[in-house]
Amino acid sequence: MSSSFFYSGIAETDQNGNIISAIRAVAESKQLQMYVIKQQLGDDDANYGYENALILLAPKHKIILIDFGGDADEMDVFFDDFIEDLSSLSHKYRYKNIVGRARDWKHLITTTTINNESCDFSYIEQLLTDSKIEDPSGRKNSELLISLLTGSINDIDRIKSGVPDNILDKIKQKILLFDGDQTRFIYDSPEKKTIRIQGLSGTGKTELLLHKLKELYLNCDGKIYFACHNKILASSLRNRIPEFFNFMKVEEQIEWNSRLWCSNAWGSGGDKNSGLYSYICRHYGLTFLPYGRVASFERACKTALQDLLSIYESIDEIPPIFDYVLIDESQDFGENFFNLCEVVTKNNVYVAGDIFQSIFDADRTKVANSDYLLSKCYRTDPRTLMAAHAIGMGLFETKKLQWLEDNQWGACGYLFEKHKPEGSTTYTYQLKREPLRRFEDIETTESLEISAINTDSADKVAYIIDALEKIQKENVTATEEDIGIIFLDNSKSFYRIADVLQREVYERFGWELNKAYDSKEKTKGALFVSNKNNVKGLEFPFVICVADTITRNLGLRNSLYMSLTRSFIKTYLLIDLESNIDLIDQIAPGIDKIEKQGVIETQEPTAAEKLEIQMTIAQSTKRKTFSEIFDLVYEELDLPREHKTTLFDMAQILKKQFKAVEEQEFTAKLSNFLENNLEYL
Template identity: 20%
Template sequence: MTVTYIPTIGRGEENYDVAQIARKVREGVVYSPEDQVILYAGWPQVKDYSGRTHTADLTVVSNHHGVKLVKFSPSSSSTDLKKDALSILQAAATTEALLGKSLELKKKRKLIFDVVPILFAPNFSGTDIGTDEIELARSEVEIIRLLAESDNELSTEQQAEVQAIIEGAKALGQIGEKDDTDLIDPVARAFNDLEAIIYNFDATQRAVALTSINGPQRIRGLAGTGKTVILAMKAALAHIENPNAKILITYYTRSLRDVIERLITRFHRHFAETDPNWDNIHVRHGWGRSNLPGVYRDTCVREGRSPKSFNDVRGAKNPFGAVCQEIVQSNAISEFYDIILVDEGQDFPDSFYQMCFYLAKGTRDEKQIIWAYDELQNVFDVQVREPELLFGTDSDGQPRISLLRSLPAGTDTNDFVLQRSYRNQREVLVLAHSLGFGVYSDVVQMLENAKHWEDVGYEVISGTFDTGSENVVERPLRNSPSILHSPEGIPIASTRAATDFDQEVSFAVEEIKFFIDHGIAPHQIMVISLDDRVARSYFSRISKDLNNHNIVSNNIIKDTYSEPPFRIDGMVTMSTVYRAKGNEAAVVIVVGADAAVLRTRTGRNKIFVAMTRSKAWLRIMGVNSKTFKQMQREFDTAIENSPRIKFTMPDMNQLNTIQRGLEEKHARILEAKRRMEKMKNELNLSDDDLNSLIEE
């Protein structure tokens, strides 16, 4: 027997009698060894037409016993019991209606199993509770008997469908474009089939989204493991649970706001059938601007302080860290939010986390701060920072946030690791790791040991991971289950070398037109420039050429002072790596790859982030050069070895020392280029003028 237990956000203070029933189910007292059981505490939560919330204290989904919802009623009053009976009946009716939308679960227009509402009333001695549509249990023996009653047997696929609907995965399906007609083109059909897999949102991810812990939580996983989706679902469910609670969900990449708001809306509509109240759910960029709200800016305004802009702290080593540090040290931050959710946690400075600590209500071990962290996507730093470092030390010398210290008794974990990546094709993810680390050239960064590789979803095939050892890891299909059946002759990933800038632009336009002609929507195509210096030139030329084919583009870096939606229906998205983080597309076309700095972590991380935006196809382009030829060699080797990665373990101490020097040099070079560009514009100099000046 397998019992999956999910203590959800709606469980509240657990009643002793309910906890006892849950314990007996988990220990195997109720069900047989062959049963597959999912047990929810405090779920589902639904709203009626009057806006009232109805919740089951326990819900059981079993392959042999259907769906059973239990509500505990401690009262002996028939009036109170009738109220509780109607509430669990409403929860069951709404759940049944949701399940009834799936044809897989119906036969002759009816569900193939019953959704059974049960009222557990151990203190009630009467017989009439005003309705005969629910089952009444007055003792533990009676409720165990009712839970154990068999129903029509569910197949594995049917049980998974029930679970996906109850847990809200079906809300995600509304985001994708669905075509009711047969898709004739095999490219479009392949992507449509892939999206059906991606949007199912696996049981592990949904369990993390539903699980509620009275205290801080960390969620870790690779790109595409669903961290943003999980945080959006948590925000929606918390809002349904307590519509008056102040909820913050914050992010680093400005273009993420539209994505997060759409996700929250989808989940809220799925469970509550209404739109959320945005007065109480704040989707905020970390910093903000004069015309855009942000966590830092909002905090300053509430506390009567003048928020600082980037220009005010331009000279600081970490400008955002500096402004957050200043307000933290001012002791001027008042508690404001009941729940704080942080996406892209790897990109925020420590002082931002400390600001969030003071913004969150409650004692330190009960502060509802949940942060999602991708240890391999940070374009600035590859190291994982532990909570004790992120949040700093309290006045008593203890860490402000300690996951171990705040873990409630009886709770399995508050540090969730997501290993399955649904966004990327296995081939693309292995390729991105290979090039991101530089394993088939000069290694620039590396995971520390075998356990770290396993945490991100790989299996260790061989090797000791000692300095100089030869190691082999492999990504199993179970951790990259989204399989694209690309038509013959259309590779999932490929590179293409151009003779010059003009030909590279032509290659990019050719690829875009090919995919659109084969049924991929323009907004499912993303162009990413790895060359920040000429990104505007790339996008301007590509946009102009696309217009000649009546294809419209959305250049999100065109206006640096706004926060435009990243994806606009009917438009091809064009973005730098930094704006693309956290977003995705069916087709990703990387241009300017010859500008990648392969000797630095920053350069390698940019390649990794660009590649992992792709859900289906990846095209990498650059002008033929020494750098691009090296990238192509690494690309070909990675494809040949996929799904395995083979590497020699570097000396981590030496690697870190070398990389610090290279990164500092790289930063100085970038600053020199910026100043030269500024001087060229101010003095109206040409590139030849500058080259002559340097030669002299």
């Protein structure tokens, strides 16, 4: 089984096998990130000729060049070539501004000769002890050099020179390195056509897809399609790709809509470049099924597959139109879409999704089908993530809202111990998460602050202003871009509060307010405020979440989980005191234990309670409410927000039909109704 703590880019042979095995064992035992490589990852041209050498990388340690062939002259040449190439990389990515020239960091690289036959765990352990760097500045420079060699390029403007002296800057400037699983996904050659990567929100899935895209684009002259579910995310990705390519110093020009496409999955019939499904239909001459005619995208994809098989004798006869397809947010799609992508793709389909995006998904069998499981959430303080999961799933409440089996806890990154108290028929679980490099050596305060007051609109604005002042006071380098304000409420009152907040924030702090429910993006130089619909993929050092009443509604709990995990330092959660008094009594001790001990302690439900949980989940997903369907259709059609209330009121005349027909049929009717009536507004 692969380990997130270890990566090897070298095949194990009789000449190096013991060395690599010993390094792997030390990495897993010490939970220390370690890499074994031959040259800079992603650059097969950087071949040093000497086959009996390898490079050992470990944060907080010197870079170790290991000679297992015993040829001193060849090793000297290897060393010189390595320094030359690393210096070139440092210059290319402007790291030289921080680490200096080769003469300034050459002492952070050492060479050693190891006899493969006698190498064991204790030998590597001692080697690491001897190469450990105690100086904070030296550690920082060593990790920057490691990031160059592993392709985990950091923004040097974010890292800055010197060692930061406050929590915010320490975490912001922490050097990020790919773990073993992430590195394997980017650089290892796939052994099957469709590669599935699953992980929690914040595990870096989209970032990995961008790195994979870069590798494919540079090494393939063919066609690549990058798709996701909704138009907002697709627009964000299309803007992000050229920024990422520029950051990674990709010299090749992006040939949009000839070599590379980026769009949502569905599209429109009038423009083949508006969506992946639309492109497929236009290319093969298939009938395009728009949203108004078929409510289920799965059904549209299934029909396209059937039409293709009616044209060609077999799947193998279908001529592919893309060399690679990359899909983000795969949890939003069904298998028919993936199957359609596979038959029209020549080489590989890369699929990335969140196994916990909806914590109330009754079907978790897809986790077992993942080729890469990313269990470490690098964005969020582990305590925040645990608290969000616990509140979302009702783990501290007498009646749980969701429960995972042991293998599922493991897939979501939890280590656990369990024991059965005397007289009990179920286990008591203690769940915890592995520490993260992003937060190591950093003493943070509480990660989640829950405030319960009797709220009205004025109270909410006053609370937010107080929280903003507190953040500024405790973090002198914090700016308006470091804070996100998220409302779970999507009613008219939310928009009124946002308007008041816009004036108050400007008068008090001189900050502009970015109403992301209108702008659909995170903008520079502005304080972010949004409802729950526009926060996917975003992160902030600080989040202020206004939740009002936390009911047992599964959709609300899922939105709460999503919102709480947008922060990587601290989340402020405001709830109404009167309506949440019983809930507060149940969750307060559990949250306190997470903050102080880093542990969730919870009682396993009985078999009957688990069955009730699954029945509740199945019932809740069986049919959406009128309002939920309206919101989904409105967002899918990308209609203007200023007409939403009016169209919602007009759509009330369809309520009788909503009760009388299947959800799929009603969705199609509602879609036609909205498009037909929009022109009159």
